[in-house]
Structure formats: structure tokens, C-alpha cells
Amino acid sequence: MARKSRVSQEADPAVDLTPMIDIVFNLIIFFMIVSELSNLTVEQIQLPFANHAEKVVPGGGGGDEAKVLQINVMPGGLIKIRGAAYTTVPELKNEYPWLASFLEIEAAAYEREPPEPGQQGTPPSALRVNIRADKEVQFKFVQQVFDACVKNGIYKTSVAATQDDPK
Amino acid sequence: MARRKNRFGMDEPSADLTPMIDIVFNLLIFFMCATKFRTTEGMIRAFLPKNRGQGSGTPQIDLNEIRIKLLWCDSSGRETKGDQGFVVVKIADQVYNQPGELEQLRYPETSPMWEGLGAKLADFKAGYKGTSEKGLPVIIDSRKQVPTKYVVCVLNQVVGAKIEDVTFAAPEIEY
Numbered sequence: 168m169a170r171k172s173r174v175s176q177e178a179d180p181a182v183d184l185t186p187m188i189d190i191v192f193n194l195i196i197f198f199m200i201v202s203e204l205s206n207l208t209v210e211q212i213q214l215p216f217a218n219h220a221e222k223v224v225p226g227g228g229g230g231d232e233a234k235v236l237q238i239n240v241m242p243g244g245l246i247k248i249r250g251a252a253y254t255t256v257p258e259l260k261n262e263y264p265w266l267a268s269f270l271e272i273e274a275a276a277y278e279r280e281p282p283e284p285g286q287q288g289t290p291p292s293a294l295r296v297n298i299r300a301d302k303e304v305q306f307k308f309v310q311q312v313f314d315a316c317v318k319n320g321i322y323k324t325s326v327a328a329t330q331d332d333p334k
Numbered sequence: 335m336a337r338r339k340n341r342f343g344m345d346e347p348s349a350d351l352t353p354m355i356d357i358v359f360n361l362l363i364f365f366m367c368a369t370k371f372r373t374t375e376g377m378i379r380a381f382l383p384k385n386r387g388q389g390s391g392t393p394q395i396d397l398n399e400i401r402i403k404l405l406w407c408d409s410s411g412r413e414t415k416g417d418q419g420f421v422v423v424k425i426a427d428q429v430y431n432q433p434g435e436l437e438q439l440r441y442p443e444t445s446p447m448w449e450g451l452g453a454k455l456a457d458f459k460a461g462y463k464g465t466s467e468k469g470l471p472v473i474i475d476s477r478k479q480v481p482t483k484y485v486v487c488v489l490n491q492v493v494g495a496k497i498e499d500v501t502f503a504a505p506e507i508e509y
Contacts, residue, residue, distance in 0.1 A: 188351070188354075189356070191355075191359065191362055194362055195358065196367060198365030198366055198368075198369050199365055201369055214375065214484070215482055215483035215486035215487070216483070216487075216490075217378055217489065218494075219490050219493040220376025220378050221376055221378070221379070221492070222376050223375055223376060223377055240482075297377055302482055302483035302486070303481050304481065305478060305480070305481065306476045306477070306478060306480045306481070306482050306485050309482055309485070310478065310502070313380075313382060314504075315362075319381050321382075323379075325378060326380050327375060327376070328377065328490070329375060329376070333443050334439040334444065
């Protein structure tokens with residue numbers, strides 16, 4: 168704290184705020200960089216643990232990250248894609264859009280790869296799907312997502328998992 | 335802008351920093367609260383069968399394939415269709431856990447049973463005498479009620495055993 172000398176007979180305390188402002192600005196910049204304010208593709212769910220899972224390297228997947236569709240399977244079995252809800256349960260077909268119909272439209276936007284010899288059905292799509300399922304959700308919901316993918320020629324799928332030890 | 339006299343008696347401009355500091359502190363608190371640090375997220379590739387499963391042609395059956403079953407059983411070990419049940423992992427006739435053994439653990443993902451399953455799969459892979467180019471085919475056949483974490487645990491051990499030909503069995507068709 169700087170004070171004027173007694174000679175000047177004027178006690179005017181002035182706090183030097185410069186270092187504090189420097190630190191606070193640095194903190195703000197840090198939190199702005201590390202925070203995820205609106206990540207619509209990835210929902211907050213508890214992923215299952217798998218220590219042998221491949222690490223997802225942002226920007227390191229050969230440039231085809233744009234072709235990866237994140238499908239979130241929520242704890243109750245509801246499907247969320249880019250923030251919108253879909254369903255695979257026939258009883259909920261009137262309340263939410265049908266997942267297979269969405270995937271049909273989505274896969275149509277990507278080129279089709281040549282089918283393998285003897286393969287029947289829809290030619291394989293270049294679209295890749297990553298299924299992020301809550302660890303407690305019944306597997307039938309994940310199976311239904313797989314089924315919807317196969318029906319639309321989406322064979323490149325992966326299951327998301329956390330590598331953080333559950334303990 | 336406030337002014338004060340310097341030692342030469344001249345006016346020295348000084349900015350009032352209070353509003354800026356208020357805003358900066360508010361921003362800091364906001365970002366501190368809104369920050370969610372990323373957890374290490376990985377993925378396990380699960381290429382779906384193009385020539386097997388629902389809606390495809392004649393299935394190619396490899397007699398050496400391994401089918402890992404995740405059954406949904408009651409406490410007596412009998413399969414149940416209800417939502418309440420226990421997971422039982424089985425390959426052929428070998429049962430890897432008793433009903434409720436995994437569920438009673440706080441972190442069933444860390445049970446030593448999974449390592450045992452992984453070691454067994456590595457043995458199967460080493461002893462594979464089939465003709466498939468991709469090596470030992472493994473089918474994960476899970477009942478629909480099984481929580482996904484157990485299926486991923488099995489998939490994790492299959493990947494850990496360096497088995498490349500992994501497929502999920504088609505869902506059961508109810509009559």
C-alpha cells in the first residue's frame with residue numbers, strides 16, 4: 168500500500184490494483200478456454216468404464232470427425248441427438264420422432280460405399296455413429312440403436328466409454 | 335475520470351477502476367461456476383455385421399466362434415423376463431459369476447471376474463483353428479434387460495484380448 172510521506176502531510180492511501188487485475192484477467196481467460204458452454208452433441212450422462220477404449224483425439228481422426236454422429240442414450244432410454252429427442256420405443260412414436268427415420272435422412276447426406284461381395288440390403292454409408300449410452304440403461308435401447316443403424320446401412324459404429332477409474 | 339495532484343502540483347488523471355473490477359469479478363465467478371472439466375472419454379469400435387444378423391442373407395457360421403452370453407437371471411440362476419434380476423456371464427457351459435455377485439459390489443466394473451474372462455478369451459484366441467481372416471469370431475449375446483455397463487465390460491475384455499471380429503447378436507424376437 169503506497170502512502171505519501173509525512174512531509175507532504177497528506178495521507179491519501181492508494182492501493183496498486185495492477186497485479187490483482189492481471190491475475191484476475193488471466194483467470195478469466197483460463198476459464199473461458201477450458202469451459203464448455205454449449206456442447207449440444209454431448210449430453211451429460213454417466214458412461215460405462217472401459218480401460219481398453221481408444222482415446223478420442225480431437226482433430227486427430229484423419230479429418231472425418233464431421234462424419235461422426237453422436238447418439239446419446241439417456242437413462243430412461245430416450246435418444247438425444249444434437250439436443251433433440253428421438254425414440255426407438257413404438258409406444259412413444261407419437262410423442263417423439265422415430266430414430267430410424269432420422270438416421271435415414273442423415274445417412275442420405277453422406278456418400279455410400281461400394282457393397283461387399285454378396286452383401287444384401289442398403290449399401291454401407293460413410294457416416295460413423297458413436298453411441299454414448301448411460302451405463303445403467305438397459306441394453307435393449309442400445310440394441311435398438313444398432314438395429315436402426317443397420318437398417319440404414321450405417322455399419323461403422325462405436326460405443327463411448329470413460330477411461331476414468333470408477334473408484 | 336478523477337484527477338489528483340502529483341508531487342509537482344500538476345493534475346494527474348486516475349481512472350476509477352471499481353466498476354471494471356466488479357464486472358471482472360462477476361465474469362470470473364460465472365466462468366468458475368460454468369466450467370466443467372472434460373473427462374477422459376474413449377470409444378470402442380463395434381463394426382456391425384454386413385452379412386449377418388437381421389435382414390441379411392445366408393448367415394456364415396464359424397463353428398469355432400465364441401458366444402459370450404449375458405443372461406438376466408433371478409436369484410436361483412434361472413432366466414427371467416422381468417426388470418428385476420441379476421447378470422450372469424456365460425461362455426458355452428462355463429458360468430463366470432453367480433447371480434447377485436456383481437450387483438453387490440460398489441464398482442462391479444472393477445471385479446476380478448472381468449480379468450478372468452479376458453484371460454480366457456486370450457486363450458481362446460491363441461487356440462483358434464478356424465479359417466477366418468480376422469481371427470476368432472466373438473458374438474456378444476446380451477439379454478435386453480442387462481445394464482449397458484456389463485455389456486461394455488465384456489466388450490472391453492474382448493478388445494483387451496486383441497480380438498477383432500466382434501459382433502452383437504441380433505435382439506430376440508418376441509412371439
